Amino acid sequence: MRLDNTRTSGTIRTRRGLALLIASGAGLGALLLGTVPAQANDTTRVVSADGQSVTFAASDSSRGVSGSVSFVVNADGNWSITGTGHNSHLLVRTFHWTCDLTWDAATVTHATGDKAVPGKKTRTISSAAYDPNIQADFADIADHGRADCDIVIG
CATH class of the missing domain: 1.20.5 (Single alpha-helices involved in coiled-coils or other helix-helix interfaces)
Structure with a gap:
């Protein structure tokens, strides 16, 4: 015992x-x-001197991946998203950028494809296309449009 x-x-x-x-x-x-909620910074909006494009710029971080993004909309309806992602972890993470563009009562969402970023590295990702809604309402977007861009992990 x-x-x-x-x-x-x-x-x-x-x-x-x-x-x-x-x-x-x-x-x-x-x-x-x-999951830790994304910590988004304010998005800046800059209308080009000729009034033919609007650039929205922001930075964001989520789950150890951070970066900055530039979302450009043009009067002809073309848009582009170019962003970076820096992985502060040791393992590979997959990320993409999603941007919600709002004006008046309208909202459109555009995103990049997914990109893998190795640990402790930075990668750049971009996407571009045409949206007839942007072309139709570009004057309103240039006047008072807002964009919210977020980095999405996974």
Whole structure:
């Protein structure tokens, strides 16, 4: 028989240990699986001197990947997104940029494709296309349009 100075039975010690193990496992699991919300900075809007394009610039970070983005909309309806992503982790992460352009009651969303960025490295990604909504309402976009660009991990 084992001598024990805790004055508790083995069954009670086992239950306490199991409860402690479950509680610490649940806490660690929540920490590992929980996502940190993206911390977006303000988006700046610059209308070109000739009034034919609007450039929105921002920076963002999410889950250890940070970068800056430039979202350009042109009067002819063409748009482009060019952004960077710096991975502060050791493992590879996949990211893309998503930009929501709003004016009046209208909203359009455009995004880049996914790009893998190795640990401790920076990568650049870009995408461009035509949107008839931008062409139709460009005067309103240049006057009071807003863009919200976010980096998306995964």
